[in-house]
Amino acid sequence: MIFRTIDYFEGKVRIIDQTLLPSIEKYLDLGSVDEVAEAIRSLKVRGAPAIGIAAAYGVLLSLETFLKQTVSDPPPFFFDRTNGKAITAGSEPDMRSVRVKLLQAIDILGATRPTAVNLFHALDRMRKIVEREDLDIHLFCGKMKEEAFRIFDEEIETELKMGEYGSSLLKDGMSVLTHCNAGGLATAGYGTALGVIYSAASEGKKIDVFADETRPLFQGSRLTAWEMMKNDIATTVLCDSAAASLISSGKVDLVITGADRVARNGDTANKTGTLTLAIICSKYKIPFYVAAPLSTFDLEAETGAGIVIENRDRDEVVLFQGVKIAPSGVRVYNPAFDVTPASLITAFITEKGLIYCPFDINIEKTFSAGE
Amino acid sequence: MIFRTIDYFEGKVRIIDQTLLPSIEKYLDLGSVDEVAEAIRSLKVRGAPAIGIAAAYGVLLSLETFLKQTVSDPPPFFFDRTNGKAITAGSEPDMRSVRVKLLQAIDILGATRPTAVNLFHALDRMRKIVEREDLDIHLFCGKMKEEAFRIFDEEIETELKMGEYGSSLLKDGMSVLTHCNAGGLATAGYGTALGVIYSAASEGKKIDVFADETRPLFQGSRLTAWEMMKNDIATTVLCDSAAASLISSGKVDLVITGADRVARNGDTANKTGTLTLAIICSKYKIPFYVAAPLSTFDLEAETGAGIVIENRDRDEVVLFQGVKIAPSGVRVYNPAFDVTPASLITAFITEKGLIYCPFDINIEKTFSAGE
Numbered sequence: 001m002i003f004r005t006i007d008y009f010e011g012k013v014r015i016i017d018q019t020l021l022p023s024i025e026k027y028l029d030l031g032s033v034d035e036v037a038e039a040i041r042s043l044k045v046r047g048a049p050a051i052g053i054a055a056a057y058g059v060l061l062s063l064e065t066f067l068k069q070t071v072s073d074p075p076p077f078f079f080d081r082t083n084g085k086a087i088t089a090g091s092e093p094d095m096r097s098v099r100v101k102l103l104q105a106i107d108i109l110g111a112t113r114p115t116a117v118n119l120f121h122a123l124d125r126m127r128k129i130v131e132r133e134d135l136d137i138h139l140f141c142g143k144m145k146e147e148a149f150r151i152f153d154e155e156i157e158t159e160l161k162m163g164e165y166g167s168s169l170l171k172d173g174m175s176v177l178t179h180c181n182a183g184g185l186a187t188a189g190y191g192t193a194l195g196v197i198y199s200a201a202s203e204g205k206k207i208d209v210f211a212d213e214t215r216p217l218f219q220g221s222r223l224t225a226w227e228m229m230k231n232d233i234a235t236t237v238l239c240d241s242a243a244a245s246l247i248s249s250g251k252v253d254l255v256i257t258g259a260d261r262v263a264r265n266g267d268t269a270n271k272t273g274t275l276t277l278a279i280i281c282s283k284y285k286i287p288f289y290v291a292a293p294l295s296t297f298d299l300e301a302e303t304g305a306g307i308v309i310e311n312r313d314r315d316e317v318v319l320f321q322g323v324k325i326a327p328s329g330v331r332v333y334n335p336a337f338d339v340t341p342a343s344l345i346t347a348f349i350t351e352k353g354l355i356y357c358p359f360d361i362n363i364e365k366t367f368s369a370g371e
Numbered sequence: 372m373i374f375r376t377i378d379y380f381e382g383k384v385r386i387i388d389q390t391l392l393p394s395i396e397k398y399l400d401l402g403s404v405d406e407v408a409e410a411i412r413s414l415k416v417r418g419a420p421a422i423g424i425a426a427a428y429g430v431l432l433s434l435e436t437f438l439k440q441t442v443s444d445p446p447p448f449f450f451d452r453t454n455g456k457a458i459t460a461g462s463e464p465d466m467r468s469v470r471v472k473l474l475q476a477i478d479i480l481g482a483t484r485p486t487a488v489n490l491f492h493a494l495d496r497m498r499k500i501v502e503r504e505d506l507d508i509h510l511f512c513g514k515m516k517e518e519a520f521r522i523f524d525e526e527i528e529t530e531l532k533m534g535e536y537g538s539s540l541l542k543d544g545m546s547v548l549t550h551c552n553a554g555g556l557a558t559a560g561y562g563t564a565l566g567v568i569y570s571a572a573s574e575g576k577k578i579d580v581f582a583d584e585t586r587p588l589f590q591g592s593r594l595t596a597w598e599m600m601k602n603d604i605a606t607t608v609l610c611d612s613a614a615a616s617l618i619s620s621g622k623v624d625l626v627i628t629g630a631d632r633v634a635r636n637g638d639t640a641n642k643t644g645t646l647t648l649a650i651i652c653s654k655y656k657i658p659f660y661v662a663a664p665l666s667t668f669d670l671e672a673e674t675g676a677g678i679v680i681e682n683r684d685r686d687e688v689v690l691f692q693g694v695k696i697a698p699s700g701v702r703v704y705n706p707a708f709d710v711t712p713a714s715l716i717t718a719f720i721t722e723k724g725l726i727y728c729p730f731d732i733n734i735e736k737t738f739s740a741g742e
Contacts, residue, residue, distance in 0.1 A: 022698040210704070213696070215586060215610040215687065221689065222695035236702035239586040239646025239688060240612040245709035247576070248646065273612025275619065276647060279654050281599060314578045317584065318592065321694050326592035327393040329601045331607035333581070338616035 001198075001231050002156070002243040003019045003184030005054050008043060008148065011064050011077040012058045015045045018185055018219075033105045040112040040119075043217065046185020048260045048296055049159075053152050057119040059126040060148040063141065066098060086223045092137045102130045103326075114308045115269055115337050117261040117298040122151050154368045155188035158293045161291030162192055163199030166291055169349075170200040170207055174253040175211040175242060178190035180271035182258025182291060188241035192291035193256040194227060196349060200231055207231070209235040210252060212243055214271060216316040216334065241274050244280045255281050256349070259292035266342030266359030267304030268292070272335055278344035291349040299362065304339035312336045372602055373627045374555030374571075377416060377424050379519065381433050382448040386416045389556055389590075393597040404433045405477045411490075414588065418557020419631045420530075423489030424523050426480040430497040431519040433476035434512065437469060450516045480729030485679045485710050488571065488632040488669040493522050517739045526559035531564045537567030537627070537662055540581055540720075541576055545624040548581040548614060551642035553610055553629025553662060554595035563662035564627040565598060567720060574606055578733040580606040581623060583614055587687040594699040610646050615651050620630045626652050627720070630664045632661035636673030637713030639663070642704055656722070661711075662720040668734065675710035683707045686742035708741060 004027075007014040013036050020026050030036045030043065036058035039045050045054045060079050068074045070093040070302035075085035106123050129135075129143050170176065176197060176309060180186075183194030191198060200207050209228055214220035221237045228235035238246060246252055255277050261269045268274070268290050281288040301307050312331035318325060326332075348355040354370065355362045375398075378385040383400035384407050391397050398416065401407045407429035414424045431450050439445045441464040446456035458497050477494050484490060500506075541547065547568060551557075553566030562569060571578050579600050585591035591610045599606035600678050609617060617623055626648050632640045639645070639661050652659040672678050685703035689696060697703075719726040723740065725734045 023695050092720070195588055212612075213586070215612055216585070218465040218696045221701075225701045226698045229701060234702070236704050237688060237697050238704040239643065240610070241583075241586055241647055242706060242709070244647040244650060245643055245706055246704060248709075272610065272616055276612055276615040276651065278645065280617060280650055282654075283650050317608060323692050324394050325589045326608050328598045330592075330596045330600060331605070333607050333613055333617060335613060335616055336724050338619075 002189040003227065005050055005185050005187065005189050006059045006338070006341050008058065008060060008079065008081065010080060013061050013224065015039060016055065016185065017044045018223060019036070020048055021222050021274055029170050032057050032065060037099065037108050037112050038060060038107070038244060045281045046219070047154050047181065047193065048118040048258065049187040049293060050185070051113065052122035052295060054154060054189055055119050056122040056126055056148040056151045057111045059105050060144055061143055062102055063098070063212060064102045067093065078141065081149060083290045084145060093135055095140065096151050098137065098140070099130055103329060104129070106130070108222035113310055115260045115310045118295050121295050125151060129167060152188050155295070156197070158351040159187055159190035159192060159195045159293070159349045162291055162293060163190065163195040165353050166196030166289070166349040167203060167313050168197040169186070169289065170196065170205055172205040173210040175210060175251055177236055177246070177277070178224060178352060179212040179220060179256045179257045179273050179277055180214045181219040181227070183224055183227040185223050185227060186258060192223065192258045192293060196256055196291055197233065198231060201231065207233060208312065209233055209277045210233055210246060211237050212273060213237055213242045214273060222354070232303065239277070243277055247284050247286055252286060254287040254289060256291055259290050259296050259303065260337055261307050262290070262348065263290050263301040263303050263304050264299050264349070264363060266345060266363060268340045268342070268345060269304065269309065269314050269337045270340065275338040275340045278340045282344050287346040288344060288348055289347055293351055294367065299367065304341065307339060309339070310336040314356045372555070372648040373560040374598065376556050376558065376560050377428065378419055379428045379431060379450065379452065381451060383424065383736065384432055387411060387556070388415045388427065388609060389417055390415055391596060392593050394673055401432070403436060403553060404429050405568050407432065408479050408483050411480070418552065419487035419489040419629065420526050420558040420563065420664060421556070422487050423483065423493035424526060424559055424665060427493040427497055427519045427522040429480045430473060430476050431515055433473055434469070434515055438464065439479055440453055444541045449512065452520060453680070457509060458512065466508055466511065469508065470501055471513070474498070477501070479638065484681055486631045486681045489666050492613045498521060506679045508591060512605050523559050526664070527561060529666070529722040530558055530561040530563060532665060533563055533564040533720055534561065534570030536724050537660070537720040538574060540576055540660065541571040542624065543576040546579040546622060546649070548583065548617070548623045549595060550583040550591060550628045550644050550648055551585045552590040552597055552598070554598040556594050556598060565595065567627055567662055568604065569602060572602065573712060578604060580604055580664070581617060582606055582608050583611045583644060584608055585644060590642070611647070618651050618655050618657055623657060625658040625660060627660045627662055630661050630667050631708055632672065632678050633661070633663050634670045634672040634674050634677060635670050635731060636674050637719070638732060639711045639718060640675065640678045640680065640714060641706045642708070642712065643709045646700065646709040646711045649711045653715050657716060658717040660718055660720055661716055664722055665738065671740065677686060678710060680710070681707040723724055
């Protein structure tokens with residue numbers, strides 16, 4: 001099953017509101033760049049690849065909105081995949097004002113969350129077109145639409161390929177533990193870590209999934225478990241703190257997580273708690289895999305020390321549904337991510353295959369091979 | 372500050388309801404053995420030493436209730452510390468029926484929770500008196516009252532001594548991470564792991580405390596943070612999954628937890644998540660201490676494999692304040708405790724001093740020295 005996590009539809013960015021799952025399955029139509037930015041910040045849409053796509057669509061939405069406000073007789077939708085319309089000749093807006101508007105949108109979207117690198121990769125791709133001087137408005141609109149949808153399409157294709165490569169690691173009857181949600185909801189719709197499980201399941205392998213609940217926002221129990229149930233895959237939820245007990249008792253064959261940013265040497269930022277799992281796996285000699293499309297690698301970060309870690313609001317930890325679970329005034333430590341050193345990672349699962357140690361050399365090789 | 376966690380008062384067992392903290396500070400007067408058993412099972416009173424005391428008081432309560440129902444002209448209270456009354460001569464009940472009643476009470480209380488060994492130690496002490504054939508009802512009542520209050524008094528004395536020994540490990544300005552609640556609320560009122568911190572603070576040392584929130588029931592954020600704030604000790608709450616991030620960044624000097632049962636070789640059962648912390652400490656070479664009164668040691672368990680681990684209800688994990696945080700029908704893994712192997716423990720803090728490696732020999736020595 002490919003989830004409809006994010007779509008560009010009838011001139012809006014349509015997302016499933018992930019903060020309401022699993023109780024309520026509600027789609028939101030975001031009509032402005034500010035709404036898209038707010039949805040990213042508040043985790044209504046989350047997961048490194050999904051954030052990248054949301055940002056690309058957000059830039060397209062900004063263009064759509066600007067055209068509707070400036071051209072005479074605008075059609076209902078400019079950029080829908082199938083129903084998009086060209087600008088009527090004679091009502092073309094000035095390219096300079098278009099660029100100013102779109103660079104503003106890129107700035108707004110780029111300021112939402114600092115860690116997931118896919119956001120910046122996607123915005124960079126959109127910016128490159130915005131900055132081209134050789135396009136008239138008609139060609140420009142075509143390129144922008146093409147690039148935004150291509151980011152989505154490439155992502156889906158990537159996820160399916162990662163699934164195939166990763167599935168080779170899973171034998172029938174194996175148990176996989178995962179953290180947070182690196183599934184269809186975090187991506188274009190299939191998933192990275194969970195895509196590997198879907199791929200194995202589609203080959204007829206029976207896989208037992210253990211999902212860390214993933215405090216403070218329960219992406220594991222709310223989202224991963226929900227995805228798994230939708231796909232009829234046997235799943236057990238546990239508190240993050242119970243993973244050591246589970247792994248030490250021999251009930252887990254391997255761990256697969258996603259990634260928010262992978263440095264050039266293989267150090268990996270991912271949802272807080274990932275480092276804990278990697279350390280436990282190392283102690284009990286359980287393989288620890290990171291499923292990460294190449295769009296999640298940041299070759300400009302030499303090591304994990306170069307990755308900015310987002311600290312999130314205290315209320316995520318001390319309030320739940322408005323109920324106070326800590327005394328007023330207590331301090332809170334709430335980093336959204338931690339950095340797992342490359343030395344604790346068995347391999348990366350990417351759309352170009354598995355990347356093993358030595359990571360610095362093999363990551364570079366994988367990127368060079370793609371050029 | 373010594374907390375009034377548990378008391379025997381006006382013919383009732385008085386406890387602070389720990390499920391309502393930190394929002395509501397409410398005391399419950401338990402009037403029957405069944406009410407005491409229910410309070411233990413539902414964690415209204417929790418923590419290995421506190422459970423032991425609650426059980427001893429529960430047996431005394433059973434005797435009090437029985438006397439009130441059987442003797443003529445009963446006084447308002449038989450066993451209050453200061454206002455207890457003897458039985459009027461001439462209305463003595465039959466010792467055999469007293470014994471039957473009390474052994475029933477001991478069975479009910481012993482079936483509440485399987486892991487904390489203090490429960491069984493306390494009940495054994497009460498049972499030994501119940502089974503004595505050489506006492507008439509007057510002497511018997513005196514001995515029962517004496518033993519129940521002695522269990523409490525010894526525990527407080529023990530905790531204060533543990534605090535002194537443990538405090539030697541803490542230097543001014545140090546940061547201590549702890550898990551769950553091994554404070555006044557878990558004990559007779561001072562604490563084991565937290566007693567060490569209180570003792571250091573009382574000597575004028577500035578200690579920074581980090582409290583793992585401790586899913587699923589938030590004993591860290593709800594109870595430990597509450598105790599610390601009451602004692603004006605600087606405290607930061609974090610999700611259990613963030614401890615690796617915190618420790619790896621060098622912000623923690625040592626970890627101290629409590630224990631629910633320590634085997635003869637030093638393997639230690641404590642709240643789920645303790646094993647995780649011990650593994651992380653081992654990875655980053657941070658000392659990992661267990662504060663455990665000798666009443667928490669179980670010399671009949673050779674190793675951790677001999678410790679029964681309680682599995683608790685799924686709803687603790689998938690519901691919060693009635694709100695669903697996982698899809699219906701998902702499986703849940705919810706062990707209340709995990710077992711930390713002795714090899715990951717730096718030392719035990721006990722009322723007889725610190726116990727270092729080799730634990731099997733030194734634990735035995737400590738017990739022999741006390742005989």
